[in-house]
Amino acid sequence: MEAFSKNQLERYPLYLKYFKELKAAGDDSVSSPKIAAKLGYSEEQVRKDLQAISTEPGLPKKGRNLQNLIDDLETFLGYKDVTSAVIVGVGHLGAALMNFPAFKEMGLEILCGFDNDPLKQGKLPNGKEVFPIEKLPNLLNRLNAHIVIIAVPSNAAQEVANLAIDSGAKALWNFAPIHLETPSNIVIENVNLASSLAVLSHRLNQQIAEEEK
């Protein structure tokens, strides 16, 4: 399998979103320069990115066929298959993730949640159930879910990660702002709001300093 960089993988959902917008607006094809201008990438990068996932070459005059691009991207991103996940931690963030409608489009199905708080256990309005965390090992196995989404507070995250891995999880999607230690065969991807905010705040302060000069 070709090696894709993290940055490259992160771009594909943005291409897909844009191509769906163009298609909805009635377009049939799109050229690399147009894509590059809209998304702020270089033309060369766009061509390389699309070549890596597309079965059909772009034509110099006509551009690339939009429907084919959409199909290729959805296949590549796994949106046409269903990947099962469970979530641990059903606080505000966990509940938001369990209710996030766009995940379904992306082929991600969050089957159920786990939380130690008895007040959060039981059926949610969306019909999904929240179980006590002791049930994770048994249910993860039975549901054949590979992905465990970690949405517990930082101080519980490593313990939850260990339990998930012992229970057979192959991938962790970690929303706790902490570095988790995991074996090398476990896939881990972090969504760290503290890191994102650090970038935003620093650039904002620079911008304000610039304006005050």
Place this chain on the structure above:
Amino acid sequence: MEAFSKNQLERYPLYLKYFKELKAAGDDSVSSPKIAAKLGYSEEQVRKDLQAISTEPGLPKKGRNLQNLIDDLETFLGYKDVTSAVIVGVGHLGAALMNFPAFKEMGLEILCGFDNDPLKQGKLPNGKEVFPIEKLPNLLNRLNAHIVIIAVPSNAAQEVANLAIDSGAKALWNFAPIHLETPSNIVIENVNLASSLAVLSHRLNQQIAEEEK
């Protein structure tokens, strides 16, 4: 001001979190090799990162003083000041962000929300108010909030960004999975769950293919 890369800025909150854990466990100092091993960075990177924000040099035998590091990081990250923000879009994700307790520690205060849905307007249980979106220009100005958090669906995000910028926002924290077009003096930082999931899914598929070999 020294130029910090995005990756470097993203690491600082993870250092801070770790140093606070060590401090809470009773430690007074920490060495670069220990930090590097824990967070999975190289020793050289750790030394460079800390040198860039710390006023005090590390001592070869004693390591760096933890409390000084914590103070320096909190100052650098702006956790000791309060930065005001407002949020547009109070669906599941927006409500989760408005209730996220960790933002307060990070110096971010989300003052109020805006949503077009009358059912979402009014006072939230946490005492914060959700206003109709028409009030954004007036309130953003009056509250002196520089950051607008965008948590609306993709198809409304560009329009909300335009309104926020016209109303005087200096920075946008965008949670909609779409590329926003903004003038160069506006700071923009994206939290894109679709991109994060693309990385996770691709690596999971690679891992599964590896195991089936």
